[in-house]
Amino acid sequence: MILLSFDIEEFDMPFEYGKSLDFDEQLAVSTEGTLAVLDILREAGIKATFYCTANYAKHKQDVVKQIVAEGHELASHGYFHSEFIPAHLASSKKVLEELFDTPVSGYRMARMMPVDEREIQKAGYKYNSSINPTWLPGRYNNFDRPRKWFWQDGVLQLPASVSPLIRFPLFWLSFHNLPMFLIKWISGATYNKDGYLNLYFHPWEFTDLHKPEKYGFPGYVMRNTGDDFIARIKDFISWAQGKGYQFKRTGDFAADIIQKSRKQ
Incomplete structure (x- = not known):
């Protein structure tokens, strides 16, 4: 089983590199990428999960309505992408459910940062996918966390997929920078070991990020974005479907998983 997910947010990543964009442009970049992602999924005949900030959803209701109408899952990515208080867990869920008349059972913290699982449970979520169980300098130090799904404080945890043994992350930057044959080999080995893959991306990756003067991104972020990334993800999906995944x-x-746990 492959769990494809996309984090829809105000495109604020340039802020991390000393740049700024006005809010309308942040929305426009994320929207351009989201529509490209929907085209890919529709062409492949598959469904995915979209973790969406309430802030984006309130300003782009037509896009999120399209996501839901096409049969994809809507989950919460918090209220704002660059601001968090525990109350946002419940308020973002409430906004998404009321605006789009769909249940919201999943959560992913912005930038895969730590979040109190007791607060997640109190807000009414069934699962949380906010852990990248690997080590990356300045970002993640999660070698002590399980690689596969597990329970914590009454909430099902679904970490992002990493390879067996050395825990090489199968996250968005890997898909931009590694040769596709290597991505497929690591993905296949991980799938065979775990029985599933949990992969996450951002819609803005599907737009042209080769604008260093505007975004300030280093080469490893800009590499294989826009049309090149659309081609890569299409190729990956075709490969996975050919393998019978x-x-x-x-x-x-x-x-x-929750239903099986209740029966035990």
Whole structure:
């Protein structure tokens, strides 16, 4: 099973590199990428999960309505992408459910940062996918966390996929910088070991990021973005379907685990 997910947010990543964009442009970049992602999924005939900030959703309701109408899962990515208080866990869920008349059972913290699982549970989420169980300088130090799904404080945890043994991350930057044959080899080995892959991307990756004067991104962020990344993800999906791997919304995958746990 492959769980494809996309984090829709105000495109504020340039802020991390000393740049700034006005809010309308942040929304426009994320929207351009989201529409490209929807085209890819529709062409492949697969469903995915979109973790969306309430801030983006309130300003781009037509886009999020399209996501839901096309059968994809809507989950929470917090209220704002660059601001967090525990109350945002419940308020973002409430906004998404009321605006789009769909249940929101999943959460992912912005930038995969730590979040109190007791607060996640109190806000009413069934699963959390906010852990990258690897080590990256200045970002993650999660070698002590399980690689595969586990329970914590009554919430199902779905870490992002990493390879067996050395825990090489199968996250968005890997898909930009590694040769596709290597991505497929690591993905296949991880799938065979774990029985599933949990992969996450951002819609803005599907736009042209080769604008160093505007965004300030280093080469490893800009590499293979826009049309090149669209081609890469299409190629990956085709490869996975050729291997007989199935795609599933994260919430459906989580619901199956929860149901089996209740029967035990």
